[in-house]
Amino acid sequence: MIRTKATRPWVRLLAVLALACALFAPGLAVTAGPAAAAPLAEKQADEWGFRGLLRDGEKKPVSGAAVEVRDGDTVVGTDTTDEKGRWEVIPVPGPGEYTIAIDTKAATGHFAGDFYEVEKELVDSPTTLPVLNVVVSTTESTQQVASFADRFAQRAVSGFNLGLLIAIAAIGLSLVFGTSRFTNFAHGESVTFGGLMGFVFAHLAGLPLLAAAAVATVLGAAFGYAQDVTLWRPLRRKGVSLVTLMIASIGISMAIRSLFQFFFGNAARGMTTESWGTVTIGPVVLPATSYASMGISIVVLVAIGVWLKYGRIGKATRAISNNTALAATSGVDVDRITRIVWTLSGALAALSGVLLGVFNQVSFDMGFNLLLLMFAGVILGGLGTAFGTLVGSIVVGVCTEILVLWIPADMKYVGGLAVLVIVLLVRPQGIFGRRERIG
Numbered sequence: 001m002i003r004t005k006a007t008r009p010w011v012r013l014l015a016v017l018a019l020a021c022a023l024f025a026p027g028l029a030v031t032a033g034p035a036a037a038a039p040l041a042e043k044q045a046d047e048w049g050f051r052g053l054l055r056d057g058e059k060k061p062v063s064g065a066a067v068e069v070r071d072g073d074t075v076v077g078t079d080t081t082d083e084k085g086r087w088e089v090i091p092v093p094g095p096g097e098y099t100i101a102i103d104t105k106a107a108t109g110h111f112a113g114d115f116y117e118v119e120k121e122l123v124d125s126p127t128t129l130p131v132l133n134v135v136v137s138t139t140e141s142t143q144q145v146a147s148f149a150d151r152f153a154q155r156a157v158s159g160f161n162l163g164l165l166i167a168i169a170a171i172g173l174s175l176v177f178g179t180s181r182f183t184n185f186a187h188g189e190s191v192t193f194g195g196l197m198g199f200v201f202a203h204l205a206g207l208p209l210l211a212a213a214a215v216a217t218v219l220g221a222a223f224g225y226a227q228d229v230t231l232w233r234p235l236r237r238k239g240v241s242l243v244t245l246m247i248a249s250i251g252i253s254m255a256i257r258s259l260f261q262f263f264f265g266n267a268a269r270g271m272t273t274e275s276w277g278t279v280t281i282g283p284v285v286l287p288a289t290s291y292a293s294m295g296i297s298i299v300v301l302v303a304i305g306v307w308l309k310y311g312r313i314g315k316a317t318r319a320i321s322n323n324t325a326l327a328a329t330s331g332v333d334v335d336r337i338t339r340i341v342w343t344l345s346g347a348l349a350a351l352s353g354v355l356l357g358v359f360n361q362v363s364f365d366m367g368f369n370l371l372l373l374m375f376a377g378v379i380l381g382g383l384g385t386a387f388g389t390l391v392g393s394i395v396v397g398v399c400t401e402i403l404v405l406w407i408p409a410d411m412k413y414v415g416g417l418a419v420l421v422i423v424l425l426v427r428p429q430g431i432f433g434r435r436e437r438i439g
Contacts, residue, residue, distance in 0.1 A: 048122055049091040050100060052134035053278070054081050061085025066103040071096065095124040102136060123404075123412075133278045133285060148405070150283035155401045157284045163377075163397025164297035165359065167390045169352035169367075170374040171304060172224075172345030174389040177378070178321030179338045180232065182245040186253040187349060187374065190227075191367030192260055194220045194350025195271070195357040202272040209272050209289075213354045217347050224346015228339050253368070260364040268366075271357040293355045300351065301390060308386055317341055372413070373400070376420045381431050388432030395431075396420065 050069055054062045065081045069090045076098070077090035092098060102116040118136055173187045194216050202212035231252070235245060276288035308314040316337050319327040328334050349367070356366060376396045381388025399419045404412045424430070 047091075048094050049077070049089040050098070050120065050134055051089045052087055052100070052136060054085045054087070054102060054104075054136050062104060068101040068103070070099040070101060092122065095122040097121045100134060100136070133287060151405060152402065153283045154285070155405060156398060157286065158290075159398035159401030160394065161286075161290050161294050161297075161359065161397070162401060163394035164294055164301070165352055165356050166370065166373050166377050166397050167393035168297055168300060168355070169349050169370065170377040170389045170393050171301070171386050172348040173374055174378045174381075174383070174386055175317065175321075175341045176345050177383060178385075179317060179324075179334075179341045180236070180245075181324070182242045183249070183375075185246065185249040185371070186227075186256065187345070188367030188369075188371035189253055189256040189260070190220060190223060190346050190349035191353040191356065191370060192257070192364065193223050193367075194353030195362045195366050196260065196264060196353075196364075197350065198354035198357055199269065199271055199362045203270070209358070212272070213351065216354050217351045220350020220353070221343045221347035223350070225339065225343040227346070228342035232342070233335065233339070257365060257368060264364045266364065268361040268363040271354070271362055289358045293359060296351075297355065300348070304348075305387065305390075313337065313340060372417070373397070376417055379430060380420050380423055382429060385430070385432045388430055391431055 052067070054065050054067075056062050061081070061084050063081050063083045063085060067079045067081065067087045067090065068075055069077045069092060071092065076092050079087040079090050081087050098120055100118045100120055102118075104116070116136060118134065120134060169187070169191050172190075173184060176182075176184050176187070197216035197219050198212050201207045201215050202209050205212070207215070231248075232245070235248070240248075276292070278285055279288045279291055308318060316327065316332045317340075319330070319332055320334055320337055324334060352370075353367060356370065360366075373396055374393070377393030378389050379392070380395060381390065381392030396419070400412050407414075
């Protein structure tokens with residue numbers, strides 16, 4: 001009998017990575033070269049701007065109004081509202097504070113006031129749109145500026161949306177920590193994988209956005225399953241220490257992110273060409289896709305909560321998180337449940353990546369940029385507690401956005417993490433974590 005050596009874990013992992021890259025390499029490889037990267041970078045710079053809608057006091061569209069975008073005293077772009085009161089994207093050089101000036105003297109059928117100004121800011125961050133949608137309502141005053149209450153409401157809703165996106169990805173990270181007992185720093189790349197798959201099927205293959213999201217989620221589940229089967233389970237069986245596993249996850253994260261960058265390029269791109277328009281609810285103006293994203297996130301999170309509380313596998317997952325040895329002696333198949341958790345974690349991360357790509361844009365490091373906020377949500381809620389992760393993520397998301405009202409937008413992540421530090425000083429185990437006796 002000829003005996004062959006078992007395939008080493010790192011060989012299996014390379015095979016999985018090669019398969020993942022092959023899924024989207026044909027449509028993206030053309031962007032890897034320098035010649036293709038330059039036009040993409042130029043296109044990305046041109047995507048900053050403002051589009052909007054002008055309405056009168058009765059919420060009827062105002063057509064024929066002249067719209068100007070100013071950077072200080074410099075006019076950077078102009079347009080005129082159409083019969084529906086809309087103006088197209090007025091490009092601006094990049095992020096910063098701008099003034100939108102609207103002259104309604106020549107507006108058709110409009111007699112309430114003649115000049116309006118709105119101060120708006122474009123922020124360069126992974127969770128904000130490069131093109132801002134603006135809705136202006138005319139009044140009898142000569143200037144229309146959003147009140148503090150309106151800006152607070154806008155930021156609070158945007159923060160809630162961001163918190164839900166963080167929660168979907170962070171719950172998978174928390175479940176993996178609860179069952180595998182190590183911190184997976186490569187989890188952000190599962191988020192990026194979902195975003196890239198969504199881009200491939202929605203933008204390149206032309207599938208409807210919801211269908212592309214479903215396909216990306218399934219592929220994300222397969223990606224999570226493959227990670228556990230090819231790498232983490234063999235390492236666990238060899239008794240590798242938790243510190244070694246954590247360091248290995250950092251290396252895997254860097255390797256996968258480099259592959260994404262090689263095939264996808266540095267430029268950020270829109271998830272889809274579909275336009276769902278904007279929805280105005282009181283003072284809050286958001287793209288319709290943001291409201292759809294919040295709805296999907298809430299449904300998914302409620303389903304995960306019900307599964308964990310009442311489902312047989314969900315109960316087994318909680319049992320392993322509480323006490324792995326006791327769960328094993330009670331007849332729970334720890335390996336099987338851990339494998340299911342890794343699969344579920346991959347699916348949730350991929351779905352979060354698709355929604356984040358719709359909310360903002362798709363880039364090779366989008367998951368890595370979100371990783372710190374995911375860890376903040378997990379730690380704030382309590383390590384290994386899915387329900388705590390949900391609450392912690394929403395708190396981080398809302399605080400991150402609301403603090404922009406008082407601090408510079410570039411520092412908003414610092415403000416969110418400062419809230420984390422303050423809470424942990426008062427309650428070190430997190431909001432829903434349990435106190436543990438050491439020694």
